[in-house]
Amino acid sequence: MEELLAQVRNCTLCTSFLPLPPKPILQASSQARILIIGQAPGQKAHDSGIPWNDASGNRLRLWMNMDRDTFYDPTQVAIVPMGFCYPGKGSGGDLPPRPECAPYWHEAILRHLPHIELTLLIGQYAQRQYLPVQQPLTEAVREAERFLPAYWPLPHPSPRNQFWLRRNPWFEEEMVPLLREKVAAILHA
Secondary structure, three states: OHHHHHHHHOOOOOHHHOOOOOOOOOEOOOOOOEEEEOOOOOHHHHHHOOOOOOHHHHHHHHHHOOOHHHHOOOOOEEEOOOOOOOOOEEOOEEOOOOOOHHHHHHHHHHHOOOOOOEEEEEOHHHHHHHOOOOOOHHHHHHOHHHHOOOEEEEOOOOHHHHHHHHHOHHHHHHHHHHHHHHHHHHHOO
16 A cells, blocks of 8 residues: 555656646555545645645534544545645636546555445545436435445535535535434444
8 A cells, every 4th residue: 555655646647737746645544444535635735735734624524523633544534536636726716636646546546445434525526436326416415325335425615615505504404413423433333
């Protein structure tokens, strides 16, 4: 696993498309039991080298009821985004994850994660890649239990997603408590 992670961290597949030098950001250990597949690191994660090191990460940890130490313990939580490098800014936020990363790296990484009990698919890019049926994000999130035990689709926890969260109060009222129960059951088993 360490050799594979070193290869990923030295990846330059999409250098010519990135606004900054490549800095692949991920976290994994063959012992991890929860996998987070999100979009791509933001500017703050790129600057710090720490995934989910921003307001989105704070909200995600709140949804999971998980402290930073547990979240950043690779033996507990693997973080493997759809794109490993910061893709740059677009008119409505960060650009989509680069399309090269997931097809090139995910299969090899996932083979090294044999103890994963739950995969959180955060946002539409991860859900399009991994859910067995294609459906709108809101529908996938509402029907999260349908995809268990393998996947749990989530909206992106970005502050930019406030509109979606306000329009879908059932998510934080109903789904977040279920997610917390599932995460706690895995971590305390």
